[in-house]
Amino acid sequence: MTKILTPDLCVIGAGSGGLSMAAIARAFGQTVVLIEKAKMGGDCLNYGCVPSKAMIAAGKAAHNGKTASFFGVEFTKPKIDYQKVHDHIHDVIAQIEPNDSVERFEALGVHVIEAAACFEDEQTVLAGDYKIRAYRTIICTGSSAYIPPIKGLQNTPYLTNETIFDLKEQPDHLIVLGGGPIGLELAQAQVRLGAKVTVVERGKPLAKEDAELSEIVIDALTQEGVEFLDQAEVQQVRKEQKSIIVTLEKEGEEQELVASHLLIATGRKANLDGLSLDKADIEYSQTGIKVDAKLRTSNRKVYAIGDVTGGFQFTHVANYHAGIAFGGIFFKSPGKVNNDIIPWVTYTDPELAHVGLTESQAKKRYGAAIRVLKWHYEENDRARADRKIQGVVKIVLGRKGKILGASIVGANAGELIQMWVLAISNGLKIAAFRKMISPYPTLSEVNKRAALTAYAEVPKKPFVRGVISFLKKLG
Secondary structure (H helix, E strand, C coil), X not given: CCEEECCXXXXXXXXXXXXXXXXXXXXXXXXXXXXXXXXXXXXXXXXXXXXXXXXHHHHHHHHHHHCHHHHCCCCCCCCCCHHHHHHHHHHHHHHHHHHHCHHHHHHCCCEEECCCEEECCCCCEEECCXXXXXXXXXXXXXXXXXXXXXXXXXXXXXXXCCCHHHCCCCCCEEEEECCCHHHXXXXXXHHHCCCEEEEECCCCCCCCCCXXXXXXXXXXXXXXXXXXXXXXXXXXXEEECCEEEEEEEECCEEEEEEECEEEEXXXXXXCCCCXXXXXXXXXXXXXXXXXXXXXXXXXXXXXXCHHHHCCCCCHHHHHHHHHHHHHHHHCCCCCCCCHHHCXXXXXXXXXXEEEECCHHHHHHHHHHHCEEEEEEHHHCHHHHHHCCCCCEEEEEXXXXXXXXXXXXXXXXXXXXXXXXXXXHHCCCEHHHXXXXXXXXXXXXXXXXXXXXXXXXXXXXCHHHHHHHHHHHHCC
C-alpha cells in the first residue's frame, strides 16, 4: 500500500548538497524526507573528492621518497603495493562514511528512503512505497562522468572516476582522455605510483584556468613523466587481446596509442534520468536544471542545487547552494548565488587555486581600469627551504584597489587562497593587507608580498619624498 508523507522538505539525492540541506532543515526543527537510490554521500565521498585525494596522497608519498635526495636523504626506489594503495583509498572512504550514513541521518530525525525518485505531478514525488507531498522539494542529484560518443567505446573496457578507485593492480600504461582537473590529478597520481601515463586532450589542458598559471602545472607534470597530446581528436578506440588501442588525429596526422587501461575524464553531465521533470513542469536542458539566482526552478515549489544545475561542479558549491536555498525556502531570504566569490582548486602538485575574476574576465568587465599584482614563490624563503619554488600569486584589482580575483599556482595553493576568498567575499580592498602581519618563514608571506606590490611605486613619487624631506626639517 502506498503511504503518503507530507514533510516540510523533500530532498532528492544524498550527496553533499542534499545531506547539508537535510541537516540544516532538521537543525531548525523542520520535518525532512531524504531520498537516495544509490550510495549515501554521493559522488564526493564514493567516487570523487575523497578517493581521489586519497590516491593523490599515496602518489605524493611515493614522490617524496623519490625526491628526498635534494635534502641529503637517500631512499631506495619506492616499491608500490597497489593492493595496499587500493585498501588505503577505501579505508579513507570507510572512515568518513559514518558521517553520511543512513543511521546518522535517521538519528537526526530525517526519514531516509532508499529508492529512486520521480515526479508524479507538480507537487508529488514518488519513491518506493511512498508518495511525498512536501511544502518544498529540492533536487540534489549531482552529476556523473560524461561518456563521449567515440567509435568503438561501447565495446572497449574503460575507467571513469566511478571505477578507477576499484583497481587492485597498477596500470602499465594509462591513457587519460581529457585534460581537465580530474584527468590531470589522476594522471599525476598514477605516474607517481609507477604507471606510464598519456593525456589526450582535444583542446588545451586546463583550458578554463589562467593560461600563465596552468602552464606551470603542465610543465611540472611533464617533468614527472606525464605525456601530453593536446589539440588531438580521438577517432576510435578498440580492444585487441589485453591492449586498448586509441586512434587519434593530431596536426592532420593519424597515430595510434597502445595502452593497458583507458580513463574517460571528458567532463560531467547532470543526473536527470528518471526524474520525470516534465510532469512537474520543471525546465531543463542537457546541461542541467534551469534555476534562477535563488535556485528556484520553473516550478516555484521545487528548488535545485549543486551539480544538477549545470554550473560550477564542486562539493563546496553544493553546500553554498544549500545555505542559499534554505534561507529562501524557510526565511524568505533575498540571498542570491554570487558566482564571483566561488573558489576552486585543482589538486595537482603544484596546486592551482582560484577565486573571483580571472585577468581576462576582469578586462572584459572593467577594461583598462584593472591592475594585476604578482609575487613568485622563488622570492619566498620558506619555499626555498622546502624546495617548492614553482609558483606565483596573481591578484586582480579594480578601481580604488578593490580585490576582484586571485589565482595561485604552487605548493599549498588551496590553503593560501583562503584569505583571498575571505577578502573577495567581503568586498575588501588591497589596503586591508597592509596591516596584516605574516609569520616568518611561512608560504603565506607570498600573499602579503603580492599585496604590497600595489604600493611599489609610492616611495618613488616626488610628493611622498617631498613630505619626508619637510618632516625631517621639523626635527
